[in-house]
Amino acid sequence: MEKTVVLITGCSSGIGLGLAVRLASDSAGAFKVYATMRNLSKKQRLLECVRNCHSSTLEILQMDITDQQSVMAAVDKIKEQRVDVLVCNAGVGLMGPLECHSYQTMKMIFDVNLFGTISTIQAFLPGMKSRKCGKIIVSSSVGGLQGVPFNDVYCASKFAVEGLCESLAIVLQHFNIHVSLIECGPVNTNFLNNVQCSDPEDGSLESVDPETRELYGQYLQHCQTLFQDVAQDTEDVLRVFMDAIRAPCPPLRHFTTQFFMPLMKLKLSCTNGSEYVRAMHKFVFASKDDKS
Numbered sequence: 001m002e003k004t005v006v007l008i009t010g011c012s013s014g015i016g017l018g019l020a021v022r023l024a025s026d027s028a029g030a031f032k033v034y035a036t037m038r039n040l041s042k043k044q045r046l047l048e049c050v051r052n053c054h055s056s057t058l059e060i061l062q063m064d065i066t067d068q069q070s071v072m073a074a075v076d077k078i079k080e081q082r083v084d085v086l087v088c089n090a091g092v093g094l095m096g097p098l099e100c101h102s103y104q105t106m107k108m109i110f111d112v113n114l115f116g117t118i119s120t121i122q123a124f125l126p127g128m129k130s131r132k133c134g135k136i137i138v139s140s141s142v143g144g145l146q147g148v149p150f151n152d153v154y155c156a157s158k159f160a161v162e163g164l165c166e167s168l169a170i171v172l173q174h175f176n177i178h179v180s181l182i183e184c185g186p187v188n189t190n191f192l193n194n195v196q197c198s199d200p201e202d203g204s205l206e207s208v209d210p211e212t213r214e215l216y217g218q219y220l221q222h223c224q225t226l227f228q229d230v231a232q233d234t235e236d237v238l239r240v241f242m243d244a245i246r247a248p249c250p251p252l253r254h255f256t257t258q259f260f261m262p263l264m265k266l267k268l269s270c271t272n273g274s275e276y277v278r279a280m281h282k283f284v285f286a287s288k289d290d291k292s
């Protein structure tokens with residue numbers, strides 16, 4: 001049987017790496033995986049995970065999603081000249097008071113999370129449309145559906161990705177192309193270490209007023225506790241990606257965790273937003289005693 005050709009962005013670590021390993025190691029050899037990463041000097045970890053023995057199911061390609069030439073060069077290297085499943089996974093986080101972020105840093109977040117995702121989809125969409133089949137799976141976030149304090153720019157970029165995909169999904173029904181957003185909560189990957197973060201220790205908050213600094217300190221503690229208490233293992237999240245890849249007609253949204261569902265429902269039930277804002281404030285900033 002012909003293999004399903006899958007291309008994944010951001011495979012140097014975390015979810016992308018895990019998904020590439022999982023698909024390339026499929027016991028039935030059902031997938032041919034193009035695992036892409038912007039820096040090929042990081043490929044050793046992936047090779048070690050597949051123990052160098054997946055020559056027929058895995059190829060590693062350079063692809064920086066913010067560089068259109070790099071994206072097009074990767075397209076040209078796909079031997080099958082088609083991608084059945086495109087996984088737009090590469091992404092970066094940004095945390096801190098809004099007034100601390102430089103324009104360049106904020107632009108970089110949008111270049112990767114939004115425009116990089118758009119460029120990747122643009123590169124593979126014509127092929128999928130002409131074959132009248134395909135799946136586009138995007139690593140999104142609970143932060144793409146609900147605002148999170150001190151994640152303003154990251155959330156803005158993921159909200160934009162949600163709007164992009166929801167809009168695309170409507171037209172792509174005509175072409176038998178399914179768009180799926182995987183709504184991740186906290187996951188135990190390098191993501192938190194890789195987040196661009198205003199650090200209270202390094203002086204980057206000096207220009208910020210004391211009240212905001214205090215709130216940001218509380219948020220960082222909350223974030224640490226949240227990751228300790230509810231972060232999912234990558235394997236649990238990969239199961240959701242596999243369900244979306246295998247389903248004949250996957251839905252638009254797949255939640256990896258139910259943990260944030262009460263806040264999600266509150267947001268949808270009170271459309272003027274005030275109850276969500278109050279509840280999220282309580283969730284992050286209220287002391288443990290106030291929460292119970």
Ligand SMILES: NC(=O)c1ccc[n+]([C@@H]2O[C@H](COP(=O)([O-])OP(=O)(O)OC[C@H]3O[C@@H](n4cnc5c(N)ncnc54)[C@H](OP(=O)(O)O)[C@@H]3O)[C@@H](O)[C@H]2O)c1
Nearest residue numbers: 010012013014015064065090091139141184186187189191
């Ligand atoms: N982990 C979480 O808690 C969490 C929660 C919600 C959503 N997500 C989403 O899940 C996705 C994967 O994150 P992860 O948890 O696996 O984190 P991760 O381990 O930090 O992986 C992020 C990947 O994106 C790559 N990347 C960054 N900029 C790129 C670019 N310009 N071109 C190509 N690749 C680029 C990174 O490559 P380098 O190694 O070269 O930097 C890395 O391979 C992201 O979209 C993230 O927003 C994660």
